[in-house]
Amino acid sequence: MFKRLRRVTMTVRGQITIIILVALVTIVTMGDAVERWAREDLAAPDLENIADKLNAIAGLLGPASAEDRQIILANARRAGWEIELTSTATVSRFTQSSSRQSFLDIVAARLFPPDNEPPLGGWQTFLDDRRVIAARVDDDTIVITSGFPDSMLSSAFLGRGPYYFVAFFVLIGFFFIFAIRVITEPLQRIAHVAAVSDITSGSPVFEERGTVEIVALARALNGMRRRIRLMIEARTRMLRGIGHDLRTPLTRLKLRVERMGESGQKDALLSDIDRIENLLVESLNYLRNDYATEAIELVDVASILQTVCSEFADIGHAVRYNGPNRLLARCRPLSITRAITNLCDNAVKFAGRAEVTMAERPETVLITVDDDGPGIPQELRERVLEPFFKSDQSRAGGGFGLGLSIVADIIQSHQGTLELRQRSPHGLSVAVAIPK
DSSP states (O other), rough: OOHHOOOOOSSSHHHHHHHHHHHHHHHHHHHHHHHHHHHSSOHHHHHHHHHHHHHHHHHTTSSOOOOHHHHHHHHHHHTOOEHHHEEEEGGGGBBBTTTTHHHHHHHHHSOOOSSSOOOTTTTEEETTTTEEEEEEEEEEEEEEEEEEOOEEEOOHHHHHHHHHHHHHHHHHHHHHHHHHIIIIIHHHHHHHHHHHTTTOOOSOOOOOSHHHHHHHHOOOOOHHHHHHHHHHHHHHHHHHHHHHHHHHHHHHHHHHHHHHOOOHHHHHHHHHHHHHHHHHHHHHHHHHHHHGGGGEEEEEHHHHHHHHHHHHTTOEEEEEEEEHHEEEEEEEEHHHHHHHHHHHHHHHHHHHEEEEEEEEOOEEEEEEEESSSSOOOGGGGTGGGSOOOOOOTOTTTSSOOOOHHHHHHHHHTTTOOOEEEEEEEEEEEEEEEEEO
């Protein structure tokens, strides 16, 4: 039984029920305390009692003579009443508002009128900017009493107002806290994890805690992520198998062609075989996807960039490094090496030279690879980052167009940004920003 009760309270529906019950108890308790305080510290006219007494006075004045009426009015004034007789025509001068009324008075009068039958002119009656209560004496005469405070904090308001006031703030406060802690925060946590998680890692990344509904959502997302990962792994294994299986017949073809006599056809066949091998190597490197499983560690990024530039320079390419001699950041060193190598290789292939620049920002490390080649048209800058995209106007060359795709995947695995910019008058600038 207790286990079932605990499961009910862990659902959103169960927690809302508990909040409503707790709110009701709080409203009754606090509302009663606020009402007692308001009645003790705030002066509030009992309009219903005043109207009843004025009706009683009007009942006495009705059949009385003119002399007796004056005696009755004099006795009422000695009792503290501000009271007068006037003609029925005065009713036409009654107004429903006063220039001295505050917005709170108007709202209180509209929301919390007395429960009894209203007097002549209603509960909100003003004469010459004075609040009054009127009663009919006869067809030609009415009696009016005044001298009330300007505030409309009537007894009706003090009787019901505190409960409305407490209910409003208690319910708003309870449901605000509930929405943040039970709904908003878990959803934001799941959204953040979904944005930064890597689909290739095997462990569950969506934390399965909270209400039953949040746990079910996290469990479903973990299951979906696991199924996607298995599907990707199956596809990758198939393509890797095809790639390795093709290498054997290609090697036999190459051996047979090399036994041929020297001719232009032999050179053409060897060139085609080499191109196919290069395409297979490029595809297998892309499918290897080792950057997703490499551990993040604190490394000297400046040393990595200097090493990459030196390796290109050693084989005759004009690749230069500009930046600090030492800059520590947390990243995947082999993956960053692969990404910068691909960018430099792309630059020297189409421009003959490249300049690698690194600068430190408050939260990121900015790496820029510049060249003076033909660049990439604006309309193709997003598409060249897609795997296997090739265009005569892009810089994919004779490969499968996976170089920039690999760079984009590596930077995304670091939760960084990759931007392609046009240089003036020509050339391409690739800006990579990775968090430190």
